[in-house]
Amino acid sequence: MDINGKYFKSYLEREDAFKKQYNADRIKKQHAKGKLTAHERIALLFDSGTFEEIDAYVTPSDQGVEFGKIEMSYGDGVVTGHGMIDGRLVFAYAQDFTIMGGSLGIVHARKIAKIQEMALKMGAPIIGINDSGGARIQEGIASLNGYGIIFNNIIQSSGIIPQISVIMGPAAGGAVYGPALTDWVFMTSHTSYMFVTGPNVVREVLNEDISSEDLGGAETHARKSGVANMIYDDEENTIIALRKFLSYLPSNNLENPPVAAYDNSTPDVNEKLRDIVPDDPNKAYDVRDIISLIVDRNSFFETSELFAPNIVTGFGRLEGKTIGIVANQPKVLAGVLDIDSSTKGARFIRFCDVFNIPILTLEDVPGFLPGKDQEHSGIIRHGAKLLFAYSEATVPRITIILRKAYGGAYIVMNSRSMGGDFNFAWPSAEIAVMGPDGAVAILYRRELADAKDPVAMKKELVKRYREKVANPFIADEKGYIDEVIDPAMTRRKVLSAFTALSNKSVKVPSRKHGNMPL
Numbered sequence: 254m255d256i257n258g259k260y261f262k263s264y265l266e267r268e269d270a271f272k273k274q275y276n277a278d279r280i281k282k283q284h285a286k287g288k289l290t291a292h293e294r295i296a297l298l299f300d301s302g303t304f305e306e307i308d309a310y311v312t313p314s315d316q317g318v319e320f321g322k323i324e325m326s327y328g329d330g331v332v333t334g335h336g337m338i339d340g341r342l343v344f345a346y347a348q349d350f351t352i353m354g355g356s357l358g359i360v361h362a363r364k365i366a367k368i369q370e371m372a373l374k375m376g377a378p379i380i381g382i383n384d385s386g387g388a389r390i391q392e393g394i395a396s397l398n399g400y401g402i403i404f405n406n407i408i409q410s411s412g413i414i415p416q417i418s419v420i421m422g423p424a425a426g427g428a429v430y431g432p433a434l435t436d437w438v439f440m441t442s443h444t445s446y447m448f449v450t451g452p453n454v455v456r457e458v459l460n461e462d463i464s465s466e467d468l469g470g471a472e473t474h475a476r477k478s479g480v481a482n483m484i485y486d487d488e489e490n491t492i493i494a495l496r497k498f499l500s501y502l503p504s505n506n507l508e509n510p511p512v513a514a515y516d517n518s519t520p521d522v523n524e525k526l527r528d529i530v531p532d533d534p535n536k537a538y539d540v541r542d543i544i545s546l547i548v549d550r551n552s553f554f555e556t557s558e559l560f561a562p563n564i565v566t567g568f569g570r571l572e573g574k575t576i577g578i579v580a581n582q583p584k585v586l587a588g589v590l591d592i593d594s595s596t597k598g599a600r601f602i603r604f605c606d607v608f609n610i611p612i613l614t615l616e617d618v619p620g621f622l623p624g625k626d627q628e629h630s631g632i633i634r635h636g637a638k639l640l641f642a643y644s645e646a647t648v649p650r651i652t653i654i655l656r657k658a659y660g661g662a663y664i665v666m667n668s669r670s671m672g673g674d675f676n677f678a679w680p681s682a683e684i685a686v687m688g689p690d691g692a693v694a695i696l697y698r699r700e701l702a703d704a705k706d707p708v709a710m711k712k713e714l715v716k717r718y719r720e721k722v723a724n725p726f727i728a729d730e731k732g733y734i735d736e737v738i739d740p741a742m743t744r745r746k747v748l749s750a751f752t753a754l755s756n757k758s759v760k761v762p763s764r765k766h767g768n769m770p771l
Protein backbone atom coordinates (compact mmCIF):
# COMPACT_ATOMS: atom_id res chain seq x y z
CA MET A 254 0.00 0.00 0.00
CA ASP A 255 1.21 3.48 -0.81
CA ILE A 256 2.20 5.12 2.44
CA ASN A 257 1.06 8.48 1.08
CA GLY A 258 -2.17 7.03 -0.26
CA LYS A 259 -5.52 8.25 1.03
CA TYR A 260 -6.37 5.18 3.13
CA PHE A 261 -3.03 4.84 4.80
CA LYS A 262 -3.10 8.56 5.62
CA SER A 263 -6.42 8.10 7.38
CA TYR A 264 -4.90 5.24 9.33
CA LEU A 265 -2.00 7.44 10.47
CA GLU A 266 -4.27 10.35 11.27
CA ARG A 267 -6.42 8.18 13.48
CA GLU A 268 -3.37 6.83 15.25
CA ASP A 269 -2.28 10.40 15.87
CA ALA A 270 -5.71 11.35 17.17
CA PHE A 271 -5.59 8.39 19.55
CA LYS A 272 -2.30 9.60 21.04
CA LYS A 273 -3.47 13.21 21.26
CA GLN A 274 -6.66 12.40 23.13
CA TYR A 275 -4.74 11.97 26.35
CA ASN A 276 -5.04 15.27 28.15
CA ALA A 277 -1.67 16.37 29.60
CA ASP A 278 -3.29 18.12 32.57
CA ARG A 279 -5.25 15.04 33.54
CA ILE A 280 -2.16 12.84 33.25
CA LYS A 281 -0.28 15.35 35.40
CA LYS A 282 -3.06 15.22 37.98
CA GLN A 283 -2.96 11.43 37.94
CA HIS A 284 0.83 11.39 38.42
CA ALA A 285 0.62 14.02 41.16
CA LYS A 286 -1.57 11.63 43.14
CA GLY A 287 1.14 8.96 42.86
CA LYS A 288 -0.89 7.08 40.26
CA LEU A 289 0.12 5.83 36.84
CA THR A 290 -2.01 5.94 33.71
CA ALA A 291 -3.75 2.84 32.41
CA HIS A 292 -1.18 2.34 29.63
CA GLU A 293 1.73 2.81 32.05
CA ARG A 294 0.29 0.17 34.38
CA ILE A 295 -0.22 -2.24 31.52
CA ALA A 296 3.36 -1.68 30.34
CA LEU A 297 4.68 -2.57 33.80
CA LEU A 298 2.45 -5.62 34.10
CA PHE A 299 3.29 -7.42 30.87
CA ASP A 300 6.58 -8.75 29.53
CA SER A 301 8.10 -5.95 27.52
CA GLY A 302 6.51 -5.47 24.09
CA THR A 303 4.03 -8.34 24.41
CA PHE A 304 0.80 -6.47 25.11
CA GLU A 305 -1.67 -6.21 22.25
CA GLU A 306 -4.49 -3.76 22.77
CA ILE A 307 -7.94 -4.71 21.51
CA ASP A 308 -10.76 -2.29 20.67
CA ALA A 309 -8.52 0.73 21.13
CA TYR A 310 -10.56 2.73 18.63
CA VAL A 311 -14.01 1.92 19.81
CA THR A 312 -16.00 5.06 20.63
CA PRO A 313 -18.45 5.66 23.50
CA SER A 314 -22.14 5.01 23.22
CA ASP A 315 -24.06 8.12 22.23
CA GLN A 316 -26.76 7.13 24.66
CA GLY A 317 -25.64 9.73 27.14
CA VAL A 318 -24.74 12.40 24.63
CA GLU A 319 -28.13 14.05 24.85
CA PHE A 320 -27.42 14.78 28.48
CA GLY A 321 -23.98 16.12 27.50
CA LYS A 322 -20.51 15.67 28.95
CA ILE A 323 -19.67 12.54 26.96
CA GLU A 324 -16.15 12.79 25.57
CA MET A 325 -15.97 11.30 22.10
CA SER A 326 -12.75 9.52 23.02
CA TYR A 327 -11.24 6.42 21.47
CA GLY A 328 -11.32 3.39 23.75
CA ASP A 329 -14.07 4.64 26.07
CA GLY A 330 -11.86 4.94 29.15
CA VAL A 331 -10.58 1.40 29.40
CA VAL A 332 -7.55 -0.35 27.91
CA THR A 333 -8.15 -4.02 27.15
CA GLY A 334 -5.99 -6.69 25.58
CA HIS A 335 -3.67 -9.64 26.04
CA GLY A 336 0.01 -10.26 26.44
CA MET A 337 2.57 -12.39 28.21
CA ILE A 338 3.57 -12.47 31.86
CA ASP A 339 6.65 -14.63 32.42
CA GLY A 340 5.98 -16.00 28.97
CA ARG A 341 2.39 -17.06 29.75
CA LEU A 342 -0.77 -15.69 28.14
CA VAL A 343 -2.78 -13.32 30.34
CA PHE A 344 -5.75 -11.06 29.52
CA ALA A 345 -6.20 -7.71 31.21
CA TYR A 346 -8.16 -4.53 31.37
CA ALA A 347 -7.14 -1.24 32.94
CA GLN A 348 -9.61 1.57 33.49
CA ASP A 349 -8.33 4.96 32.46
CA PHE A 350 -9.20 7.63 35.03
CA THR A 351 -8.01 10.39 32.69
CA ILE A 352 -10.98 9.72 30.41
CA MET A 353 -14.32 10.54 32.01
CA GLY A 354 -12.93 9.39 35.36
CA GLY A 355 -12.65 5.83 34.09
CA SER A 356 -16.43 5.70 34.46
CA LEU A 357 -18.14 2.64 33.11
CA GLY A 358 -20.46 3.19 30.17
CA ILE A 359 -21.93 0.37 28.10
CA VAL A 360 -19.14 0.36 25.49
CA HIS A 361 -16.51 0.32 28.24
CA ALA A 362 -18.40 -2.57 29.85
CA ARG A 363 -18.66 -4.49 26.57
CA LYS A 364 -14.92 -4.17 26.09
CA ILE A 365 -14.30 -5.69 29.53
CA ALA A 366 -16.88 -8.40 28.88
CA LYS A 367 -15.21 -9.29 25.58
CA ILE A 368 -11.85 -9.72 27.27
CA GLN A 369 -13.42 -11.79 30.05
CA GLU A 370 -15.05 -14.09 27.53
CA MET A 371 -11.80 -14.46 25.58
CA ALA A 372 -9.85 -15.27 28.73
CA LEU A 373 -12.39 -17.97 29.62
CA LYS A 374 -12.33 -19.48 26.14
CA MET A 375 -8.55 -19.47 26.03
CA GLY A 376 -8.14 -20.74 29.61
CA ALA A 377 -5.94 -17.82 30.62
CA PRO A 378 -5.93 -15.68 33.79
CA ILE A 379 -7.56 -12.26 33.71
CA ILE A 380 -6.38 -9.20 35.60
CA GLY A 381 -8.60 -6.15 36.04
CA ILE A 382 -7.01 -2.86 37.06
CA ASN A 383 -9.73 -0.72 38.58
CA ASP A 384 -9.55 3.08 38.71
CA SER A 385 -13.02 4.41 38.09
CA GLY A 386 -15.72 6.81 39.24
CA GLY A 387 -18.17 3.91 38.84
CA ALA A 388 -21.29 3.73 36.71
CA ARG A 389 -21.19 6.49 34.04
CA ILE A 390 -23.85 8.80 35.30
CA GLN A 391 -24.82 10.12 31.84
CA GLU A 392 -25.62 6.65 30.54
CA GLY A 393 -28.04 5.67 33.28
CA ILE A 394 -29.34 2.12 33.14
CA ALA A 395 -27.01 1.20 30.25
CA SER A 396 -24.01 1.42 32.56
CA LEU A 397 -25.74 -0.49 35.36
CA ASN A 398 -26.55 -3.19 32.83
CA GLY A 399 -22.84 -3.18 31.91
CA TYR A 400 -21.90 -3.97 35.50
CA GLY A 401 -24.39 -6.81 35.53
CA ILE A 402 -22.76 -8.34 32.45
CA ILE A 403 -19.30 -8.07 34.02
CA PHE A 404 -20.39 -9.55 37.37
CA ASN A 405 -22.13 -12.42 35.64
CA ASN A 406 -19.03 -13.16 33.57
CA ILE A 407 -16.83 -13.24 36.68
CA ILE A 408 -19.13 -15.73 38.34
CA GLN A 409 -19.31 -17.93 35.24
CA SER A 410 -15.49 -17.99 35.04
CA SER A 411 -14.99 -18.61 38.77
CA GLY A 412 -13.03 -21.79 39.41
CA ILE A 413 -12.03 -22.07 35.73
CA ILE A 414 -9.47 -19.28 35.30
CA PRO A 415 -7.72 -17.25 38.01
CA GLN A 416 -9.31 -13.79 38.22
CA ILE A 417 -7.39 -11.04 39.95
CA SER A 418 -8.47 -7.48 40.70
CA VAL A 419 -6.11 -4.62 41.31
CA ILE A 420 -7.54 -1.49 42.89
CA MET A 421 -5.55 1.60 41.98
CA GLY A 422 -8.06 4.38 42.54
CA PRO A 423 -11.69 4.67 43.51
CA ALA A 424 -14.06 1.70 43.48
CA ALA A 425 -17.36 2.80 44.92
CA GLY A 426 -20.97 1.73 45.05
CA GLY A 427 -22.08 -1.52 43.50
CA ALA A 428 -18.88 -1.43 41.41
CA VAL A 429 -17.00 -2.94 44.36
CA TYR A 430 -18.74 -6.25 43.79
CA GLY A 431 -16.74 -6.89 40.64
CA PRO A 432 -13.45 -7.15 42.55
CA ALA A 433 -15.16 -8.84 45.49
CA LEU A 434 -16.29 -11.65 43.18
CA THR A 435 -12.81 -12.33 41.82
CA ASP A 436 -10.30 -14.65 43.47
CA TRP A 437 -7.81 -12.07 44.72
CA VAL A 438 -7.80 -8.34 45.38
CA PHE A 439 -4.57 -6.32 45.34
CA MET A 440 -4.68 -2.69 46.51
CA THR A 441 -2.19 0.15 46.52
CA SER A 442 -1.96 2.06 49.81
CA HIS A 443 -3.19 5.67 50.07
CA THR A 444 -4.37 5.97 46.46
CA SER A 445 -7.11 3.37 46.33
CA TYR A 446 -10.32 2.85 48.21
CA MET A 447 -13.41 0.66 48.05
CA PHE A 448 -16.77 1.20 49.70
CA VAL A 449 -20.41 0.51 49.03
CA THR A 450 -21.34 3.98 50.29
CA GLY A 451 -18.81 6.78 50.64
CA PRO A 452 -18.05 9.12 53.56
CA ASN A 453 -20.72 11.65 52.45
CA VAL A 454 -23.51 9.11 52.67
CA VAL A 455 -22.16 7.82 55.97
CA ARG A 456 -22.26 11.38 57.30
CA GLU A 457 -25.82 11.98 56.05
CA VAL A 458 -27.30 8.68 57.15
CA LEU A 459 -25.37 7.92 60.32
CA ASN A 460 -24.07 11.34 61.28
CA GLU A 461 -20.55 9.89 61.47
CA ASP A 462 -17.42 11.52 60.15
CA ILE A 463 -14.94 9.18 58.54
CA SER A 464 -12.29 9.68 55.88
CA SER A 465 -12.21 7.66 52.64
CA GLU A 466 -8.97 6.10 53.85
CA ASP A 467 -10.43 4.92 57.17
CA LEU A 468 -13.66 3.79 55.58
CA GLY A 469 -12.25 1.86 52.67
CA GLY A 470 -8.53 2.39 52.13
CA ALA A 471 -6.06 -0.41 51.50
CA GLU A 472 -5.06 -0.80 55.19
CA THR A 473 -8.68 -1.00 56.28
CA HIS A 474 -9.50 -3.71 53.78
CA ALA A 475 -6.29 -5.65 54.37
CA ARG A 476 -6.55 -5.63 58.19
CA LYS A 477 -10.21 -5.31 59.05
CA SER A 478 -12.59 -6.42 56.34
CA GLY A 479 -10.34 -8.92 54.58
CA VAL A 480 -11.56 -7.61 51.21
CA ALA A 481 -7.99 -6.81 50.12
CA ASN A 482 -5.64 -9.77 50.11
CA MET A 483 -2.40 -8.01 49.30
CA ILE A 484 -1.45 -4.35 49.67
CA TYR A 485 1.71 -2.49 48.67
CA ASP A 486 3.06 1.02 49.11
CA ASP A 487 3.03 2.07 45.48
CA GLU A 488 1.76 0.97 42.12
CA GLU A 489 5.06 -0.31 40.84
CA ASN A 490 5.54 -2.64 43.82
CA THR A 491 1.93 -3.77 43.55
CA ILE A 492 2.49 -4.83 39.96
CA ILE A 493 5.86 -6.46 40.67
CA ALA A 494 4.21 -8.53 43.43
CA LEU A 495 1.30 -9.43 41.19
CA ARG A 496 3.64 -10.77 38.50
CA LYS A 497 5.39 -12.89 41.12
CA PHE A 498 2.07 -14.08 42.55
CA LEU A 499 0.89 -15.29 39.14
CA SER A 500 3.96 -17.51 38.85
CA TYR A 501 2.45 -19.82 41.50
CA LEU A 502 -0.82 -20.34 39.66
CA PRO A 503 -1.87 -22.50 36.75
CA SER A 504 -3.52 -20.72 33.83
CA ASN A 505 -6.77 -22.62 34.35
CA ASN A 506 -8.42 -25.42 36.31
CA LEU A 507 -7.36 -28.13 33.86
CA GLU A 508 -3.66 -27.40 34.22
CA ASN A 509 -1.22 -27.92 37.04
CA PRO A 510 0.70 -24.90 38.34
CA PRO A 511 3.95 -24.25 36.45
CA VAL A 512 7.08 -25.86 37.89
CA ALA A 513 9.62 -23.16 38.72
CA ALA A 514 13.37 -23.37 38.79
CA TYR A 515 14.29 -23.76 42.47
CA ASP A 516 17.23 -23.27 44.74
CA ASN A 517 18.35 -26.84 45.42
CA SER A 518 20.45 -25.73 48.36
CA THR A 519 17.36 -26.12 50.59
CA PRO A 520 18.28 -29.05 52.89
CA ASP A 521 15.75 -31.88 52.97
CA VAL A 522 16.84 -32.71 56.51
CA ASN A 523 17.17 -29.68 58.76
CA GLU A 524 17.91 -29.94 62.47
CA LYS A 525 16.92 -26.33 63.04
CA LEU A 526 13.32 -27.54 62.87
CA ARG A 527 13.82 -29.36 66.19
CA ASP A 528 14.35 -26.11 68.08
CA ILE A 529 11.51 -23.85 66.99
CA VAL A 530 8.57 -25.17 69.02
CA PRO A 531 9.27 -24.27 72.68
CA ASP A 532 9.06 -26.99 75.36
CA ASP A 533 6.64 -24.87 77.32
CA PRO A 534 3.24 -25.34 75.61
CA ASN A 535 2.24 -21.83 76.63
CA LYS A 536 5.12 -20.16 74.82
CA ALA A 537 4.56 -18.66 71.41
CA TYR A 538 6.66 -18.93 68.25
CA ASP A 539 6.29 -17.79 64.66
CA VAL A 540 5.00 -20.63 62.48
CA ARG A 541 6.45 -18.85 59.43
CA ASP A 542 9.92 -19.84 60.70
CA ILE A 543 8.83 -23.44 60.25
CA ILE A 544 7.22 -22.84 56.86
CA SER A 545 10.34 -21.20 55.48
CA LEU A 546 12.46 -24.25 56.42
CA ILE A 547 10.06 -26.70 54.78
CA VAL A 548 9.49 -25.00 51.41
CA ASP A 549 12.15 -24.20 48.79
CA ARG A 550 14.34 -21.38 50.04
CA ASN A 551 12.66 -17.94 49.67
CA SER A 552 9.62 -19.41 47.97
CA PHE A 553 6.94 -18.55 50.54
CA PHE A 554 4.41 -15.96 49.32
CA GLU A 555 2.08 -15.08 52.17
CA THR A 556 -1.50 -14.17 51.26
CA SER A 557 -3.86 -11.99 53.30
CA GLU A 558 -1.00 -11.42 55.73
CA LEU A 559 -2.64 -8.62 57.69
CA PHE A 560 -6.12 -10.14 58.01
CA ALA A 561 -6.74 -12.74 60.74
CA PRO A 562 -3.01 -13.25 61.33
CA ASN A 563 -3.84 -16.08 63.78
CA ILE A 564 -3.95 -18.25 60.68
CA VAL A 565 -1.21 -18.04 58.05
CA THR A 566 -2.01 -18.82 54.43
CA GLY A 567 0.16 -18.62 51.35
CA PHE A 568 1.90 -20.36 48.50
CA GLY A 569 5.29 -22.00 48.57
CA ARG A 570 7.20 -24.44 46.43
CA LEU A 571 8.54 -27.92 46.96
CA GLU A 572 11.22 -28.73 44.38
CA GLY A 573 9.65 -26.03 42.22
CA LYS A 574 6.05 -27.25 42.53
CA THR A 575 3.43 -24.97 44.05
CA ILE A 576 1.74 -25.95 47.30
CA GLY A 577 -0.74 -24.02 49.42
CA ILE A 578 0.03 -23.71 53.11
CA VAL A 579 -2.46 -23.23 55.93
CA ALA A 580 -0.92 -22.87 59.37
CA ASN A 581 -2.19 -21.86 62.78
CA GLN A 582 -0.06 -19.00 64.08
CA PRO A 583 0.76 -19.42 67.80
CA LYS A 584 2.24 -15.92 67.80
CA VAL A 585 -1.19 -14.31 67.40
CA LEU A 586 -4.00 -15.14 69.85
CA ALA A 587 -2.20 -18.47 70.47
CA GLY A 588 -3.30 -19.56 66.98
CA VAL A 589 -6.94 -19.85 68.04
CA LEU A 590 -9.62 -20.31 65.39
CA ASP A 591 -12.15 -17.50 65.21
CA ILE A 592 -14.59 -16.23 62.59
CA ASP A 593 -12.06 -14.34 60.49
CA SER A 594 -9.40 -17.04 60.53
CA SER A 595 -11.98 -19.68 59.61
CA THR A 596 -13.25 -17.77 56.58
CA LYS A 597 -9.72 -16.79 55.54
CA GLY A 598 -8.60 -20.42 55.70
CA ALA A 599 -11.72 -21.74 53.96
CA ARG A 600 -11.48 -19.37 51.01
CA PHE A 601 -7.79 -20.14 50.57
CA ILE A 602 -8.41 -23.89 50.63
CA ARG A 603 -11.17 -23.57 48.03
CA PHE A 604 -8.90 -21.59 45.74
CA CYS A 605 -6.18 -24.24 46.04
CA ASP A 606 -8.69 -26.98 45.40
CA VAL A 607 -10.10 -25.54 42.18
CA PHE A 608 -6.65 -24.79 40.80
CA ASN A 609 -4.98 -28.12 41.57
CA ILE A 610 -2.70 -26.83 44.31
CA PRO A 611 -1.90 -29.44 47.00
CA ILE A 612 -2.40 -28.26 50.57
CA LEU A 613 -0.02 -28.58 53.51
CA THR A 614 -1.55 -27.86 56.92
CA LEU A 615 0.61 -27.07 59.94
CA GLU A 616 -1.40 -27.41 63.10
CA ASP A 617 -0.96 -25.85 66.51
CA VAL A 618 -4.40 -24.81 67.64
CA PRO A 619 -5.80 -24.55 71.16
CA GLY A 620 -9.42 -24.55 69.90
CA PHE A 621 -12.10 -22.10 68.86
CA LEU A 622 -12.19 -18.64 70.43
CA PRO A 623 -14.83 -18.63 73.19
CA GLY A 624 -17.19 -15.76 74.01
CA LYS A 625 -20.37 -13.90 73.29
CA ASP A 626 -18.96 -11.84 70.42
CA GLN A 627 -17.87 -14.88 68.48
CA GLU A 628 -20.99 -16.93 69.25
CA HIS A 629 -23.38 -14.13 68.40
CA SER A 630 -21.51 -13.30 65.21
CA GLY A 631 -21.79 -16.90 64.09
CA ILE A 632 -18.58 -18.78 64.83
CA ILE A 633 -20.63 -21.96 64.38
CA ARG A 634 -21.63 -20.99 60.83
CA HIS A 635 -18.24 -19.56 59.89
CA GLY A 636 -16.17 -22.32 61.53
CA ALA A 637 -18.27 -24.79 59.52
CA LYS A 638 -16.92 -23.19 56.33
CA LEU A 639 -13.44 -24.36 57.20
CA LEU A 640 -14.65 -27.92 57.79
CA PHE A 641 -16.59 -27.84 54.56
CA ALA A 642 -13.70 -26.46 52.52
CA TYR A 643 -11.22 -29.06 53.76
CA SER A 644 -13.55 -32.01 53.41
CA GLU A 645 -14.64 -30.96 49.92
CA ALA A 646 -11.06 -30.46 48.65
CA THR A 647 -9.89 -33.29 46.41
CA VAL A 648 -6.31 -32.05 45.98
CA PRO A 649 -3.59 -33.87 47.97
CA ARG A 650 -3.80 -32.85 51.61
CA ILE A 651 -1.14 -33.35 54.27
CA THR A 652 -1.24 -32.27 57.90
CA ILE A 653 1.59 -31.99 60.38
CA ILE A 654 0.56 -31.54 63.99
CA LEU A 655 3.29 -29.41 65.52
CA ARG A 656 1.88 -29.00 69.00
CA LYS A 657 -1.70 -28.43 70.15
CA ALA A 658 -4.50 -30.24 68.37
CA TYR A 659 -7.46 -29.98 70.67
CA GLY A 660 -11.10 -30.77 70.30
CA GLY A 661 -13.15 -29.66 67.31
CA ALA A 662 -10.24 -27.59 66.11
CA TYR A 663 -8.18 -30.80 65.75
CA ILE A 664 -10.87 -32.30 63.55
CA VAL A 665 -11.23 -29.13 61.47
CA MET A 666 -7.56 -28.77 60.61
CA ASN A 667 -7.52 -31.47 57.94
CA SER A 668 -7.62 -34.43 60.31
CA ARG A 669 -7.54 -37.96 58.97
CA SER A 670 -11.28 -38.32 59.54
CA MET A 671 -11.95 -35.22 57.42
CA GLY A 672 -10.10 -36.79 54.52
CA GLY A 673 -6.50 -35.75 55.17
CA ASP A 674 -4.29 -38.01 53.03
CA PHE A 675 -1.24 -38.06 55.29
CA ASN A 676 -1.32 -36.95 58.90
CA PHE A 677 2.01 -36.66 60.65
CA ALA A 678 2.83 -35.35 64.10
CA TRP A 679 5.95 -34.03 65.74
CA PRO A 680 6.88 -35.51 69.13
CA SER A 681 5.76 -32.21 70.68
CA ALA A 682 2.15 -32.81 69.53
CA GLU A 683 -0.66 -32.85 72.07
CA ILE A 684 -3.75 -34.47 70.56
CA ALA A 685 -6.79 -34.56 72.82
CA VAL A 686 -10.32 -33.38 73.45
CA MET A 687 -8.89 -30.43 75.34
CA GLY A 688 -5.67 -29.19 76.93
CA PRO A 689 -4.39 -31.13 79.98
CA ASP A 690 -5.25 -28.37 82.49
CA GLY A 691 -8.85 -28.10 81.34
CA ALA A 692 -9.28 -31.86 81.13
CA VAL A 693 -8.05 -32.46 84.67
CA ALA A 694 -10.13 -29.59 86.06
CA ILE A 695 -13.31 -31.15 84.64
CA LEU A 696 -12.63 -34.82 85.31
CA TYR A 697 -11.27 -34.34 88.86
CA ARG A 698 -13.28 -31.33 90.01
CA ARG A 699 -14.55 -33.00 93.20
CA GLU A 700 -11.27 -34.77 94.03
CA LEU A 701 -9.31 -31.56 93.60
CA ALA A 702 -11.77 -29.64 95.79
CA ASP A 703 -11.32 -32.21 98.57
CA ALA A 704 -7.54 -32.60 98.16
CA LYS A 705 -5.12 -31.53 100.87
CA ASP A 706 -2.68 -30.22 98.29
CA PRO A 707 -4.73 -29.52 95.13
CA VAL A 708 -1.78 -27.90 93.32
CA ALA A 709 0.43 -30.97 93.66
CA MET A 710 -2.46 -33.26 92.82
CA LYS A 711 -3.32 -31.29 89.69
CA LYS A 712 0.30 -31.30 88.58
CA GLU A 713 0.46 -35.07 88.92
CA LEU A 714 -2.85 -35.56 87.08
CA VAL A 715 -1.76 -33.26 84.24
CA LYS A 716 1.45 -35.25 83.90
CA ARG A 717 -0.52 -38.50 83.78
CA TYR A 718 -2.98 -37.07 81.23
CA ARG A 719 -0.08 -36.11 78.98
CA GLU A 720 1.44 -39.58 79.26
CA LYS A 721 -1.78 -41.55 78.81
CA VAL A 722 -3.92 -39.39 76.55
CA ALA A 723 -2.51 -36.19 75.05
CA ASN A 724 0.53 -37.36 73.16
CA PRO A 725 1.14 -38.28 69.56
CA PHE A 726 2.49 -41.78 70.23
CA ILE A 727 -0.93 -42.96 71.37
CA ALA A 728 -2.54 -41.45 68.24
CA ASP A 729 0.16 -43.17 66.16
CA GLU A 730 -0.21 -46.55 67.87
CA LYS A 731 -4.00 -46.46 67.53
CA GLY A 732 -3.70 -45.55 63.83
CA TYR A 733 -5.27 -42.08 63.98
CA ILE A 734 -2.17 -40.52 62.48
CA ASP A 735 0.29 -42.02 60.03
CA GLU A 736 3.53 -41.40 61.84
CA VAL A 737 5.29 -39.39 64.52
CA ILE A 738 8.21 -37.84 62.67
CA ASP A 739 11.48 -36.23 63.64
CA PRO A 740 10.94 -32.49 62.94
CA ALA A 741 14.29 -32.40 61.15
CA MET A 742 12.90 -34.82 58.55
CA THR A 743 9.78 -32.77 57.80
CA ARG A 744 10.67 -31.50 54.33
CA ARG A 745 11.79 -34.95 53.23
CA LYS A 746 8.58 -36.55 54.55
CA VAL A 747 6.38 -33.90 52.93
CA LEU A 748 8.19 -34.21 49.61
CA SER A 749 7.77 -37.96 49.49
CA ALA A 750 4.16 -37.80 50.71
CA PHE A 751 3.20 -35.31 47.98
CA THR A 752 5.02 -37.45 45.43
CA ALA A 753 2.96 -40.44 46.58
CA LEU A 754 -0.18 -38.33 46.16
CA SER A 755 0.67 -36.80 42.83
CA ASN A 756 -1.79 -38.97 40.91
CA LYS A 757 -4.53 -38.69 43.49
CA SER A 758 -7.91 -38.92 41.85
CA VAL A 759 -11.21 -38.73 43.65
CA LYS A 760 -14.56 -39.53 42.13
CA VAL A 761 -17.17 -37.12 43.43
CA PRO A 762 -20.79 -38.26 43.05
CA SER A 763 -22.78 -36.16 40.61
CA ARG A 764 -24.53 -33.21 42.21
CA LYS A 765 -25.18 -29.61 41.25
CA HIS A 766 -23.08 -28.33 44.15
CA GLY A 767 -22.82 -28.87 47.87
CA ASN A 768 -24.62 -26.49 50.18
CA MET A 769 -21.71 -24.84 51.95
CA PRO A 770 -22.72 -22.79 55.00
CA LEU A 771 -22.39 -19.15 53.94
Ligand code: HXC
Binds near residue numbers: 356386389423
Ligand atom coordinates in the same frame (compact mmCIF):
# COMPACT_ATOMS: atom_id res chain seq x y z
C1 HXC B 1 -19.31 10.14 34.72
C2 HXC B 1 -17.54 10.76 36.03
C3 HXC B 1 -17.91 9.82 37.01
C4 HXC B 1 -19.07 9.03 36.78
C5 HXC B 1 -16.14 10.82 37.67
N1 HXC B 1 -16.45 11.36 36.48
N2 HXC B 1 -17.03 9.89 38.03
N3 HXC B 1 -18.25 10.90 34.90
N4 HXC B 1 -19.73 9.23 35.61
N5 HXC B 1 -19.46 8.11 37.64
C6 HXC B 1 -15.73 12.41 35.77
C7 HXC B 1 -15.86 13.75 36.45
O1 HXC B 1 -17.03 14.39 36.06
C8 HXC B 1 -14.60 14.44 35.96
O2 HXC B 1 -14.86 14.93 34.67
C9 HXC B 1 -13.60 13.33 35.83
O3 HXC B 1 -14.36 12.12 35.80
C10 HXC B 1 -12.65 13.24 36.99
O4 HXC B 1 -13.40 13.27 38.18
P1 HXC B 1 -13.09 14.27 39.38
O5 HXC B 1 -14.35 14.35 40.21
O6 HXC B 1 -12.52 15.53 38.86
O7 HXC B 1 -11.94 13.48 40.13
P2 HXC B 1 -11.64 13.39 41.67
O8 HXC B 1 -11.71 14.73 42.30
O9 HXC B 1 -10.40 12.61 41.79
O10 HXC B 1 -12.87 12.53 42.30
C11 HXC B 1 -13.04 11.19 41.92
C12 HXC B 1 -14.40 10.66 42.44
C13 HXC B 1 -15.54 11.60 41.95
C14 HXC B 1 -14.39 10.62 43.95
C15 HXC B 1 -14.57 9.26 41.90
O11 HXC B 1 -15.39 11.83 40.55
C16 HXC B 1 -16.90 11.03 42.19
O12 HXC B 1 -17.44 11.10 43.32
N6 HXC B 1 -17.53 10.52 41.15
C17 HXC B 1 -18.87 9.94 41.22
C18 HXC B 1 -18.79 8.63 41.92
C19 HXC B 1 -20.12 7.92 41.96
O13 HXC B 1 -21.02 8.29 42.71
N7 HXC B 1 -20.28 6.97 41.04
C20 HXC B 1 -21.47 6.17 40.96
C21 HXC B 1 -21.25 5.06 41.98
S1 HXC B 1 -22.59 3.96 41.97
P3 HXC B 1 -14.22 16.31 34.12
O14 HXC B 1 -14.85 16.48 32.79
O15 HXC B 1 -14.60 17.34 35.11
O16 HXC B 1 -12.74 16.07 34.07
C22 HXC B 1 -22.11 2.81 40.90
C23 HXC B 1 -23.16 1.77 40.73
C24 HXC B 1 -22.62 0.53 40.16
O17 HXC B 1 -21.09 2.80 40.36
C25 HXC B 1 -23.73 -0.46 40.18
C26 HXC B 1 -23.28 -1.83 39.91
C27 HXC B 1 -24.36 -2.82 40.13
